[in-house]
Amino acid sequence: MIWAGVLLLALALLGTPLFVVFGALAWLLFWAAGINPAALMIEFYRLASAPSLLTIPLFTFAGAILAASQAPQRLVRCAQAVVGWLPGGLALVALSACAFFTAFTGASGVTIIALGGLLLPLLLQERYPERFSIGLLTTCGSLGLLFPPSLPVILYGLVAQTPVDLLFLAGLAPGWLLVVSLALFSLYQARRHHVPVQRSSWAEARQTLWQARWELALPLLVLGGLYGGLVTINEAAVLTAGYSLLVTVVIHHDLHLWRDVPQVMTHSMVLVGSIFLILGMALGLTSYCIDAQVPMHILETIRQYITSRAMFLLALNLLLLVIGCMMDIFSAIVVIVPLITPIAAQFGVHPLHLGIIVLTNLEIGYSTPPVGLNLFLGSLRFERSMTALCRASWPFVCLLLGVLGLITYLPDLSLGLVRFLGYAELPSLRR
Amino acid sequence: MAWLRWLDQGLAKLERTVIVLLLSGLLGLGLLQVLARNLFASGLFWADELLQHLVLWLGVLGASLATREQRHLRLDVLTYVFPAQYQPWLALLVHSTACLACSVLTWAAWELVRSEHEAGTMLTFGMPGWMAQSIVPLGLLSIAWRFLLHGLDALWQLTLQQRRP
Numbered sequence: 001m002i003w004a005g006v007l008l009l010a011l012a013l014l015g016t017p018l019f020v021v022f023g024a025l026a027w028l029l030f031w032a033a034g035i036n037p038a039a040l041m042i043e044f045y046r047l048a049s050a051p052s053l054l055t056i057p058l059f060t061f062a063g064a065i066l067a068a069s070q071a072p073q074r075l076v077r078c079a080q081a082v083v084g085w086l087p088g089g090l091a092l093v094a095l096s097a098c099a100f101f102t103a104f105t106g107a108s109g110v111t112i113i114a115l116g117g118l119l120l121p122l123l124l125q126e127r128y129p130e131r132f133s134i135g136l137l138t139t140c141g142s143l144g145l146l147f148p149p150s151l152p153v154i155l156y157g158l159v160a161q162t163p164v165d166l167l168f169l170a171g172l173a174p175g176w177l178l179v180v181s182l183a184l185f186s187l188y189q190a191r192r193h194h195v196p197v198q199r200s201s202w203a204e205a206r207q208t209l210w211q212a213r214w215e216l217a218l219p220l221l222v223l224g225g226l227y228g229g230l231v232t233i234n235e236a237a238v239l240t241a242g243y244s245l246l247v248t249v250v251i252h253h254d255l256h257l258w259r260d261v262p263q264v265m266t267h268s269m270v271l272v273g274s275i276f277l278i279l280g281m282a283l284g285l286t287s288y289c290i291d292a293q294v295p296m297h298i299l300e301t302i303r304q305y306i307t308s309r310a311m312f313l314l315a316l317n318l319l320l321l322v323i324g325c326m327m328d329i330f331s332a333i334v335v336i337v338p339l340i341t342p343i344a345a346q347f348g349v350h351p352l353h354l355g356i357i358v359l360t361n362l363e364i365g366y367s368t369p370p371v372g373l374n375l376f377l378g379s380l381r382f383e384r385s386m387t388a389l390c391r392a393s394w395p396f397v398c399l400l401l402g403v404l405g406l407i408t409y410l411p412d413l414s415l416g417l418v419r420f421l422g423y424a425e426l427p428s429l430r431r
Numbered sequence: 432m433a434w435l436r437w438l439d440q441g442l443a444k445l446e447r448t449v450i451v452l453l454l455s456g457l458l459g460l461g462l463l464q465v466l467a468r469n470l471f472a473s474g475l476f477w478a479d480e481l482l483q484h485l486v487l488w489l490g491v492l493g494a495s496l497a498t499r500e501q502r503h504l505r506l507d508v509l510t511y512v513f514p515a516q517y518q519p520w521l522a523l524l525v526h527s528t529a530c531l532a533c534s535v536l537t538w539a540a541w542e543l544v545r546s547e548h549e550a551g552t553m554l555t556f557g558m559p560g561w562m563a564q565s566i567v568p569l570g571l572l573s574i575a576w577r578f579l580l581h582g583l584d585a586l587w588q589l590t591l592q593q594r595r596p
Binding site: 011012013014015016017018019020023024027036037038040041042044045047048049053054056057058061230231234235237238239241242245262265266269270271272273274275276277278280326327328330331 | 447450451454455457458461462464465468469482483484486487489490491492493494495496497498500502503504505506510521524525528529532533535536539540542543546564567
């Protein structure tokens, strides 16, 4: 059994698809424990009845539709006219447009592809230093990951059985803190390098706002409907997908209903399929681990070394950063979350706070060497070497790590708003 | 090899068509349900279960296409380290293991569908449970088949390498 485990680990490191590794491992464990491996498939099938599973294909589709349309160009033009006249304006444009776009495309790396190529020439033209510009755009590729309706947050809620709408609520303040800290840093850099301040007119601002009005209404639709108590998260997903389709196909004529939309549909479902399969296989593995009380055994072991909550949180941060360096965010959530939630509960970490810590860590993991997805996509898009990207993005990563410290050790940052609205003591959050 | 590829292209075309139909159906039915619940204060009682199964079918079919396009989530740290001449060997190893594992999983899923068939449950939208579940073994079978094709591709690369030293 141990040999089989080592073999599978080696195969995983050699690039075997992770669902194969999880599936094979779960199958072997079930078989060794004398359980009919068909039980593994019962877990897989049970995935279909998970409460907010429906939102995954729908939000992914909505994001893919927006990415394929002219929405990125409209958003950038609008942001340029509205905040571009501030000092460090163009950097703010990049930050806000990227955060918006990442939230809607589920942090699947589309942001760098769709917006990075658009924004880099603009930044360079405005005489921002090249290194700063590349670093900014690389780190921005996952900024906004905590904002609704981002896919990793939904996946986390699904795996940890934490209400998704409350997770989004808890992520609002930490998400803004990440954006604001990067904005202040950009402002400082712009001042230091004497980047000229742009001019913009009211007429232009009005015009671009009007052109992007349909896209800008989207967060209002999702947030307002969800927290106004009008719709459930599943309904919000249906409405977002329907609305994006309406805006891009009927109102703006960016995409053709027969020629383009089916292609976007299949393309986005490939991503959904890869997440779905890994999630289904990991469910079988998780159910085995819970039955065998693996989290409790881990807890007993680490109790010898880790005695306080502060120490646990530090160890958690380090572990997650290492994992975030090696794995994509979806696999990382699926693998690590079922194991750490029971342990974190023992150390008295609130489930919503834990979620925000995990997701922020993995967000930073997008930009950390050696295999951060943002570095990889950025080096493709900006045609620079990976080392150049690492060098450009490390100041940003350090800044984000600082904010991560704040988020980790100030639980009120995540829980304040939730508590203010009276959700923090819900029975569904107690364990 | 040519006819295998032709067959696989046909399969992919079928999968793409079904995905487009199912996703359109999912969106349509979802919108209908939102309307029914908010305007007429009544849900369609069978719709929830149908929506769940539509997601299941979409997920499995998407995964099958992901295998074809090699877009599954994986760790690829070490794959960059290997020199180019060993890459086909690596691909052969990875794809044949994956093919084997997926065949075993297909069999497990087949067991599930068979027991469901014997139990004879009906879903609320009027389809026998085993029929709705059958996508799981079918999808896994198609995934195993795609890994087999990738493996054969790697083997073909290897023979080419042997021929021109």
